[in-house]
Amino acid sequence: MTSLSFRDLAPRDRYKLLCGVVVPRPIALVTTMDENGALNAAPFSFFNVFSEDPPLIVLGLQHHPDGRFKDTTRNIHRTGEFVVHMVDEALAKVMNDCAVDFPSGESEVAAVGLTSEASAEVKVPRLAAAPFALECRRQVSLAFGPGRELLVGEVLHLHAREGLLDPARMYVDMATYQPIGRLFGNLYSTQRDMFAMDRESYDDWQARRAREAP
Secondary structure: OOOOOHHHOOHHHHHHHHHHHOOOEEOEEEEEEOOOOOEEEEEEOOEEEEEEOOEEEEEEEEOOOOOOOOHHHHHHHHHOEEEEEEOEHHHHHHHHHOOOOOOOOOOHHHHOOOOEEOOOOOOOOEEOOOOEEEEEEEEEEEEEOOOEEEEEEEEEEEEEOOOOEEOOOOEEOHHHHOEEEEOOOOOEEEOOOOOOOOOOOHHHHHHHHHHHOO
16 A cells, blocks of 8 residues: 655645545536626636535635735635536536636636626626526635635525426436536546445344345
């Protein structure tokens, strides 16, 4: 077995290992609005759901090498509002285009030809093409050194593309959804090859082990 102490590794090597090991990661395509009304969009794979009560998501935000905030971080600090869009196979290419280092203040949404729509509870518009959109409000931000920030956001409202959500059962049609995940480097994954496993009670687990015993 190979064992590595992270204290002995350069930050770039830690990044490569963490991104290569913790896979696949969900992708958040986040929209924010700057002080001039330009709609910014940027993808994040240091992202996940954190809690349902209260409903919280977490984003890992990275600053510029000189410590300056990137557009997403600066905009959220100013307004406290943002929209997280989940990324499916149909949105993958445009999501990757939004990762281009556009000049600050230039709208990625306009540049790549995305259509926006008004949100229900925040001023930041949402992307019409996204399978799911989560309107969010910042709860707390925690700084970890000069280059990283952990953002916790409360989910206020959800929008789902027609046919993806059964609101009566709160059931998401995964076959229609087709989300993608981030791997490492320029690699991504689809979620088409799925399997199911039932979660048993302790009594059921013991009974099954007894039946399977030779």
